[in-house]
Amino acid sequence: MTILYPTQQSVLDGAKSSYLYNLGTSSGKTLISIYHYLKHYQGEPLLIVQPPQKLKTGEWADEIDVVEKAEGITIRYDQLSVGMLAKKWQEFKGYFVIFDEAHLIKTPTSKRGKAALHLSKVSSDFVLLTATAAATWEDTINYFLMFGFYKNKTQFFKEHAILGDMYLGNRVIKKPVDWKEQDDLKRKFNSFSIKKETTYFVDLPDTQIKDVTFKSSREYNTILKDRVLEIDDEMLLFDTQPKLQSALRYYANQKDKLSYTEMLADGTDENILIFYQYTKERDKLLQLLKKLKKKVFEVNGQNFHLPTKEERPDLKNSVTICQYQSGSAAIELQYCNQVIFYTPTYSYIDYTQAMGRAVRHGNKNKVTIYRYQTNKTIETAIYGALKNKRDFTEELFRKELKL
Incomplete structure (x- = not known):
């Protein structure tokens, strides 16, 4: 039994065990990811990393309750604010991890970005949820690192960044002005992600x-x-x-x-x-x-x-x-x-x-x-x-x- 709509199910059916769902708002990312966990579940508990605002309002707990009642099951899960990720990620080794609002952990040099990368490497599998995956390729670097395509930001820049001068007062720093091998980047990115606008989900309530x-x-x-x-x-x-x-x-x-x-x-x-x-x-x-x-x-x-x-x-x-x-x-x-x-x-x-x-x-x-x-x-x-x-x-x- 599933409470997913057919278009939601089709998105789930095409996903790998670790995956990035770049779906429009109101597309049901939460429910899709819960069923994703149930599909690939091997006995490990679930961890949901989420913005503190959602943790306060209890939205994920409500959605899990809906699935538990519909399926007649009990889901073992913990919840963690993204703000606590850097301090507590080591407590959740072996969990299946859902990163909600994944754009919050996209920066590989930030504390939360580094912690998310570490956690992804010690998880059983992980899912990234976002409606805004990237504005530029620089926004995708941590995702590429999490899925194992590059060792670090330096390697990514070396292979793909075209750098130019940016002036900060008397200082000159190098910043990406363009990107090379973009077809290769697109191919790799599409191998672990799907992008669907809200309009794709035609069977959802208006x-x-x-x-x-x-x-x-x-x-x-x-x-x-x-x-x-x-x-x-x-x-x-x-x-x-x-x-x-x-x-x-x-x-x-x-x-x-x-x-x-x-x-x-x-x-x-x-x-x-x-x-x-x-x-x-x-x-x-x-x-x-x-x-x-x-x-x-x-x-x-x-x-x-x-x-x-x-x-x-x-x-x-x-x-x-x-x-x-x-x-x-x-x-x-x-x-x-x-x-x-x-x-x-x-x-x-x-x-x-x-x-x-x-x-x-x-x-x-x-x-x-x-x-x-x-x-x-x-x-x-x-x-x-x-x-x-x-x-x-x-x-x-x-x-x-x-x-």
Whole structure:
């Protein structure tokens, strides 16, 4: 029995025991890799190396639970944050290893890159998962080392790099300006990897909703308990219901939401749409997107900047940020195929309108909707109301907090 779709199964069927899956977002890389492990399993446990954001939200544990229930089996596995890889890789010799978001370990001279290489050599087999395998051949060096084609970066450069001068102040360093024997590189790379865009997986649902859950923040719990919060040496008092409602919604967990958004955006060049509520959220998102060098479009009370119809067919690597009240209705955003509900809206109408900006009749793109939800907070109650096709009202707020 398998819960894979036929196109997912076909990708799995063509893979070697150690392999790199370069698949588009929402293609089911997680499930494919779990079944890959089960296919090549020889009694060894599984290790999943993943971004800390995913470890916090428990996404891999949830997917493994789905497979265990479907197959009637128990999978022995451990999880490790990529940030701890350099310190702990030696504890997992003999494991079958899945490296999620493999672009995070692509640099062979970094601590995590070196640790990943060491771990791949002492694993039973390993799988690399990414939606963005490489922008240049330099990005693939650690993958080539892991699959045994070269001994080190020096050998790779000697055989393939065409070096030129790069000036750093008064210093001159050698940097690759082009690559030779590229047909050989392509042949080798294709021998251990497969690349499929999201559009290949035609039998997957056109729209997929993923609830990404976080733990409540220290700030949230302080406000809930004391109705005050110290920010930048200033004591903020939430002594009215509107102030309290707004504070609890904003401070549910801004840190982890921003961190998870960075992981998503950094791991794809697909177009993303983010619905937010607060100006402070907008400001932090803009800082993040500038750091990631994303093309930004924006819709709010002060700005209305969207790509032209001529730009949209070839548009990539963009993020459109919309405030609910301004961007949830009367605009078409089908060029985005990832949608993030950063902070929930109280309005059921705004929620359904926002849902329909990218998910529209005639849209040929598969759309993944990420709903950020902080457990055991007011956000849980808000999404409960929206699920029941209701606004989240002051009455529901008072009932939730037993005021």
